[in-house]
Amino acid sequence: MNKAWRSIILLGLISLLLAALAFGCAQKAPTPPTTATIPAGEPDPAVWGKVYPDQYASYLKQKEMTKGNSKYGGSVPESHLKEAPVQVKLFAGYPFSEDYNEERGHVWALEDVTKTQRVGPKTISSCWNCKSPNVPPLIEKMGDSFWSTPFDQLKDQIKHPIACADCHDAQTNALKITRVTLLDALKTRGVDPAKLSRQEMRTMVCAQCHVEYYFRPEDKRVTYPWKYGLKMDDAEKLYEEINFKDWDHKESGAPMLKAQHPDYELFSTGVHAANGVACADCHMPYIKQGTSKISSHQIQSPLNSLSQSCQTCHKQSEQYLKDQVIGTQDQVFKTKVSLEKALSDAIDAINTASKNPNAKAEMMTQARTLHRKSQWRWDYISAENSMGFHSPKEALRVLGEGIDLARQAQLTANLAVGTAAGGTANPDAGKTPGAGTSVDAAGPGAAPKQQ
Amino acid sequence: MNKAWRSIILLGLISLLLAALAFGCAQKAPTPPTTATIPAGEPDPAVWGKVYPDQYASYLKQKEMTKGNSKYGGSVPESHLKEAPVQVKLFAGYPFSEDYNEERGHVWALEDVTKTQRVGPKTISSCWNCKSPNVPPLIEKMGDSFWSTPFDQLKDQIKHPIACADCHDAQTNALKITRVTLLDALKTRGVDPAKLSRQEMRTMVCAQCHVEYYFRPEDKRVTYPWKYGLKMDDAEKLYEEINFKDWDHKESGAPMLKAQHPDYELFSTGVHAANGVACADCHMPYIKQGTSKISSHQIQSPLNSLSQSCQTCHKQSEQYLKDQVIGTQDQVFKTKVSLEKALSDAIDAINTASKNPNAKAEMMTQARTLHRKSQWRWDYISAENSMGFHSPKEALRVLGEGIDLARQAQLTANLAVGTAAGGTANPDAGKTPGAGTSVDAAGPGAAPKQQ
Numbered sequence: 001m002n003k004a005w006r007s008i009i010l011l012g013l014i015s016l017l018l019a020a021l022a023f024g025c026a027q028k029a030p031t032p033p034t035t036a037t038i039p040a041g042e043p044d045p046a047v048w049g050k051v052y053p054d055q056y057a058s059y060l061k062q063k064e065m066t067k068g069n070s071k072y073g074g075s076v077p078e079s080h081l082k083e084a085p086v087q088v089k090l091f092a093g094y095p096f097s098e099d100y101n102e103e104r105g106h107v108w109a110l111e112d113v114t115k116t117q118r119v120g121p122k123t124i125s126s127c128w129n130c131k132s133p134n135v136p137p138l139i140e141k142m143g144d145s146f147w148s149t150p151f152d153q154l155k156d157q158i159k160h161p162i163a164c165a166d167c168h169d170a171q172t173n174a175l176k177i178t179r180v181t182l183l184d185a186l187k188t189r190g191v192d193p194a195k196l197s198r199q200e201m202r203t204m205v206c207a208q209c210h211v212e213y214y215f216r217p218e219d220k221r222v223t224y225p226w227k228y229g230l231k232m233d234d235a236e237k238l239y240e241e242i243n244f245k246d247w248d249h250k251e252s253g254a255p256m257l258k259a260q261h262p263d264y265e266l267f268s269t270g271v272h273a274a275n276g277v278a279c280a281d282c283h284m285p286y287i288k289q290g291t292s293k294i295s296s297h298q299i300q301s302p303l304n305s306l307s308q309s310c311q312t313c314h315k316q317s318e319q320y321l322k323d324q325v326i327g328t329q330d331q332v333f334k335t336k337v338s339l340e341k342a343l344s345d346a347i348d349a350i351n352t353a354s355k356n357p358n359a360k361a362e363m364m365t366q367a368r369t370l371h372r373k374s375q376w377r378w379d380y381i382s383a384e385n386s387m388g389f390h391s392p393k394e395a396l397r398v399l400g401e402g403i404d405l406a407r408q409a410q411l412t413a414n415l416a417v418g419t420a421a422g423g424t425a426n427p428d429a430g431k432t433p434g435a436g437t438s439v440d441a442a443g444p445g446a447a448p449k450q451q
Numbered sequence: 452m453n454k455a456w457r458s459i460i461l462l463g464l465i466s467l468l469l470a471a472l473a474f475g476c477a478q479k480a481p482t483p484p485t486t487a488t489i490p491a492g493e494p495d496p497a498v499w500g501k502v503y504p505d506q507y508a509s510y511l512k513q514k515e516m517t518k519g520n521s522k523y524g525g526s527v528p529e530s531h532l533k534e535a536p537v538q539v540k541l542f543a544g545y546p547f548s549e550d551y552n553e554e555r556g557h558v559w560a561l562e563d564v565t566k567t568q569r570v571g572p573k574t575i576s577s578c579w580n581c582k583s584p585n586v587p588p589l590i591e592k593m594g595d596s597f598w599s600t601p602f603d604q605l606k607d608q609i610k611h612p613i614a615c616a617d618c619h620d621a622q623t624n625a626l627k628i629t630r631v632t633l634l635d636a637l638k639t640r641g642v643d644p645a646k647l648s649r650q651e652m653r654t655m656v657c658a659q660c661h662v663e664y665y666f667r668p669e670d671k672r673v674t675y676p677w678k679y680g681l682k683m684d685d686a687e688k689l690y691e692e693i694n695f696k697d698w699d700h701k702e703s704g705a706p707m708l709k710a711q712h713p714d715y716e717l718f719s720t721g722v723h724a725a726n727g728v729a730c731a732d733c734h735m736p737y738i739k740q741g742t743s744k745i746s747s748h749q750i751q752s753p754l755n756s757l758s759q760s761c762q763t764c765h766k767q768s769e770q771y772l773k774d775q776v777i778g779t780q781d782q783v784f785k786t787k788v789s790l791e792k793a794l795s796d797a798i799d800a801i802n803t804a805s806k807n808p809n810a811k812a813e814m815m816t817q818a819r820t821l822h823r824k825s826q827w828r829w830d831y832i833s834a835e836n837s838m839g840f841h842s843p844k845e846a847l848r849v850l851g852e853g854i855d856l857a858r859q860a861q862l863t864a865n866l867a868v869g870t871a872a873g874g875t876a877n878p879d880a881g882k883t884p885g886a887g888t889s890v891d892a893a894g895p896g897a898a899p900k901q902q
Contacts, residue, residue, distance in 0.1 A: 275767070320725070328844055331844050393779055393782050394782070396848060407854075408858065411862055411865065414865055
């Protein structure tokens with residue numbers, strides 16, 4: 001009897017303990033989402049914020065404008081044109097030559113797209129596609145007439161910058177592809193979006209917008225050039241096939257391609273992608289916010305969250321990790337600057353040659369094609385948002401090709417006029433008549449090799 | 452009394468068990484080295500092999516000639532000149548244009564150095580420095596007169612290819628720097644060799660020879676150009692300072708630099724070095740040989756020992772690891788080939804221009820300097836033994852610079868004669884007299900821009 005009582009008391013204590021533990025755990029876990037109050041497709045993040053206050057609080061931190069730990073990038077809207085005036089020349093004849101700033105956080109998307117000088121009376125609504133959760137319902141309503149509708153005409157209906165509804169389903173909170181443009185592109189690639197894993201979705205919601213795109217000529221529908229694959233060369237192949245150009249370069253006359261921000265595509269060629277890492281793993285790490293552990297919605301450079309973003313896999317010190325990232329970016333930056341110089345020389349050479357009535361037309365066309373191809377490579381890496389870190393080797397390969405092509409553009413333009421044109425200045429030009437001018441140089445005869 | 456007996460028996464059993472365990476461990480551990488039979492500095496590896504039979508057995512496997520898992524490299528003495536005939540042109544006027552094969556294992560060092568057509572009556576003993584454990588005693592005996600002694604004169608005293616004594620102390624078996632040339636270089640860098648850790652020594656014994664070097668002009672002492680640092684640019688800075696050249700290029704007339712095999716230097720700039728990985732960690736992984744676990748002395752590509760070399764740190768599959776390495780090498784190789792084409796075009800342009808009596812001397816000098824600098828970059832990566840894998844980003848940066856400089860060499864040579872010279876052929880040359888020849892192109896006037 002004594003033993004039986006002891007057993008009953010012990011059992012009672014264990015039950016109490018388990019109940020207490022269960023209660024404690026329930027207290028610690030984040031409040032289970034109660035989405036009852038969010039209407040389907042609700043565009044206003046403040047409404048979502050009532051159900052997800054911690055995520056919303058971190059989302060609002062996107063307002064911060066800071067370089068943080070970044071050497072390149074950050075969220076301060078500095079002018080790329082002031083930093084590197086050569087870009088004014090590279091974009092000559094295109095609005096990017098007038099206004100081109102570092103982008104700020106998602107919450108600034110509407111202010112930035114409406115205030116940039118690149119937007120004018122000819123701007124179309126394709127430019128709204130990635131700026132607001134008000135867009136998908138509009139596209140659904142208007143169909144393909146949406147894209148070419150004047151930008152200003154839809155201004156009043158677009159009220160919220162990039163927010164919750166762009167990536168989440170309001171009812172289930174599941175990640176969701178809301179942009180038809182990505183759905184189009186996945187179809188082209190033979191990918192069934194229904195079969196994407198949650199980890200893949202943690203990349204694909206970003207790939208809705210952080211990609212290269214063009215406006216389909218017939219109706220200006222935003223289109224990703226993925227027909228042949230995700231690499232720079234694949235996009236170029238498509239652009240050549242459809243004879244696409246964004247503008248004619250004002251100085252060289254070349255039919256140019258403007259790269260957008262192929263963050264997802266470049267990332268896809270890198271070692272992080274090869275290991276199944278998602279965009280959100282680094283850019284939206286798990287953090288403690290308020291009383292819960294959430295995926296940070298202050299989407300930003302992982303340099304500002306090294307311990308949460310990098311050290312989950314890489315056990316080295318924060319200083320080491322920062323040095324590796326910035327050291328890599330330094331190498332890409334240096335090579336990018338070399339390409340800018342080569343492009344500038346190429347543009348000068350083509351420009352000078354084009355003023356010569358005897359320039360060989362075929363070679364001038366060839367020089368312009370080379371300018372187009374080399375600047376496409378430069379812009380692909382320059383417009384991409386990681387200074388090459390998303391895939392450093394691929395970035396350096398692409399820039400190396402760009403340098404080769406830019407210098408060949410310069411050479412070809414020079415050869416088109418058969419004279420010293422543009423680029424590297426001839427320090428003796430005009431000084432020593434009769435010696436070394438192109439007229440004399442055209443004379444025959446082989447002389448002993450000079451040393 | 453019963454209890455006391457039980458305790459005694461238990462204690463006895465435990466003691467027996469411990470003794471058995473201790474005996475078992477002793478049996479499993481490798482025979483402790485008994486170096487009594489190895490005389491100090493013993494050059495013959497077979498003598499060491501009697502004390503270290505397992506290490507010696509793995510050392511002898513270096514005789515194997517195989518591509519193994521390598522796409523680039525391997526230990527088959529294939530001709531680089533046959534693989535890439537453009538190299539005959541790049542090395543014009545230098546023995547590497549006549550005979551340049553992929554290297555075999557250390558055990559072949561003597562056969563390969565004596566049979567190569569690069570060695571002739573003018574070859575000096577500096578070329579023995581890294582080929583045999585017979586060398587250090589000779590240098591000790593002969594002092595700096597060793598270096599310029601005719602190669603053939605010491606042939607009979609050099610009997611063993613690279614072997615145990617090159618890296619180990621015969622008495623203690625400890626790792627040992629036996630080459631004065633590395634000791635010189637460490638002094639230049641302010642490094643005290645006595646303070647190197649064992650892990651550092653697992654790299655430094657390799658850095659005795661797998662480095663860039665030149666022959667000090669006054670006495671031909673083998674010297675590593677580390678005065679300003681270990682990077683490509685640092686070596687170049689020194690070579691410029693001392694006005695060094697290896698040969699004059701037969702076609703361009705440029706004063707050229709030949710890169711040796713800066714494996715250690717390139718590795719030093721990479722991510723493995725930054726994490727304290729030593730050469731031996733990857734190239735001499737721990738393997739089971741005979742009854743013991745030893746550091747493999749079949750020094751070779753880690754692609755042939757992915758599980759022992761890579762998977763100790765990298766937990767991905769062997770196929771993934773192989774794909775990463777070869778994918779990286781593919782990118783470096785592709786960029787290297789672009790640079791070879793650019794160099795070939797530069798050489799043609801300089802060669803053509805140099806036959807023109809009116810070529811501007813100053814610009815020709817500039818073009819030759821650019822040829823020197825660009826080919827130095829190419830050779831630095833080409834002669835290095837990892838197709839860039841030791842530091843892919845640095846390799847790609849260096850090659851990108853090389854492309855820029857080679858194309859500038861070509862441009863400058865063209866400008867020196869103010870005409871279409873070399874490189875990109877002019878398809879219309881001579882076809883349309885009076886239109887587009889350099890004589891006409893020299894005419895004045897700006898025409899409307901051609902499209």
